[in-house]
Amino acid sequence: VRTGALSGRHVIVTSGPTHEPIDPVRYIANRSSGAQGTAIAAALRDMGARVSFVTGPAEIAPPEGVEVIRVQTARQMRDAVEAALPADAAVMAAAVADWRIRNSSAKKMKKDGSGKAPVLEMTENPDILAWISRADERRPRLVVGFAAETNDVLAHATDKRLRKGCDWIVANDVSEGTGIMGGSENAVTVITDDGAEEWPRMAKDAVARRLAQKIAGAIA
Ligand code: C5P
Secondary structure (H helix, E strand, C coil), rough: CCCCCCCEEEEEEEEEECEEEECEEEEEEECCCCCHHHHHHHHHHHHHCCCEEECCCCCCCCCCCCCCCCCCCCHHHHHHHHHHHCEEEEEEECCCEEEEEEECCCCCCCCCCCCCCCCEEEEECCCHHHHHHHHHHHHEEEEEEEEECCHHHHHHHHHHHHCCCEEEEEEEECCCCCCCCCCCEEEEEEECEEEEEEEEEEEEEHHHHHHHHHHHHHCC
């Protein structure tokens, strides 16, 4: 695929974790460095795409040359994705918290000396991938989701693709010992309508470039 194959195309990429506040100084979050999402945004940019990069508080800096929209929570991420539409493709690489704290506190919670710990109630966050996949006339032509699994990767990811309604799922094994979580390499299986493609283990940058080429093949 030629350089510039994605010029004139707009792609939304979500990346990083979301932070869901417990109180002004505490939060719950998923583990995510933002490395794979950042690499994907850079690879799409390098192929000429206009990229809206919607990122939670990640460990690494966002790429240059993309529009960076910083958010904290899943609800903010959903609103930012919606505001960035329309798009030709959406790549949802963020590790979004599935739940937020229902009874979060506007003031810092304090120990009251009774020895009793607070009870946190959770409520479900919007599923951004499932929502955009079913966004009728605003749905990007190509919607790509991720599936980080620790077991039965292929079965879970195949099921997830149908449940979420996205076109492709990029599945990876993040079980302990793979070194993938927070590491510089990834080993993914890309699930499409045509079945599952197992890619060899390679640098996250290389996964990103190969995925960007595949995206160009679909929407260029
Ligand atoms: O269900 P699960 O979280 O494993 O699905 C992962 C995929 O769904 C990823 O592409 C992730 O970015 C997306 N997702 C989302 N909004 C959520 C939860 C997950 O977009 N609330």
